[in-house]
Amino acid sequence: MSDIFDLRLTVKPEHIDILGHVNNVMYVHWMQDVALAHIEELGLGLKEYIELKHAMVAVEHYVQYRKAALEGETIVLRTWLNDINSLYLFRQYAFYRPSDKALLFVGNTKWACIEIDTGRPKRMSPTFTQAYQPISNEKDPFDFTQYDAS
Template identity: 80%
Template sequence: MSNFFDLKITVKPEHIDILGHVNNVVYVAWMQDVATAHIEHLGVGLNKYLEMKHAMVAVEHHVQYRKAALEGDEIVLRTWFNDINALYSFRQYAFYRAKDQALLFVANTKWACVEIETGRPKRMSPTFIQAYQPYDGEQDPYDFSQEYFSQR
């Protein structure tokens, strides 16, 4: 099983800012979109969060914009876990343009486990720990010649 998850998207007019490229805040929304699709694929998505009464919430982002994405570009949003402990998971992102495999954006997020009702930190359940397996180092996350589970 791959450590990586890919989500394909097409840049739409509403993603473009006055400078003619994808607006920076759109990338952050895409981070959320691919993370949500990934956890759903792993079977520990939003419905499971509600059932377990705890969830993962973003507490810190680091982003780097490398190249501009333009309207009509096919973009692959790649994500993976690079570490996990009892309270936090650490997720990486690499977004690239499909046609030329140009790396457009890299980021990472620190996610904390919290009780939904109170918002207080909580130790991760075994369900999360089993599903959120960190990157094993065997594959190169920046090798864009192969796509991993993807959906559109």
């Protein structure tokens, strides 16, 4: 069973756009960053993809920007898997600012399994389906109280 995965970061000047807040494209970039960190922690990252000759690639994103993030702020990038089948896995994201308990961003990505050499769809191997499991229904992925005392 996969778990909720968090990655903390501080907003840097290069994340900021002309309007003075985090550029919208950065959120999609952070979706990729936190997903990559999560799969590495699960033991099935990029190195293993190459060895197994198949990989997961993003085929669809949904994003919702809720509040702006500003330079110098610490935010939590959270991700978890909420569904999987033989070809696809579905990853959720919630980005949170502990200083004011604000949910900044939510999103999800549909990932497809492909053969690396051909780019064609491929059923996930047991190695993938064992590593990539949805979180328990008993967990609330929007519970950020562990950060609220910071």
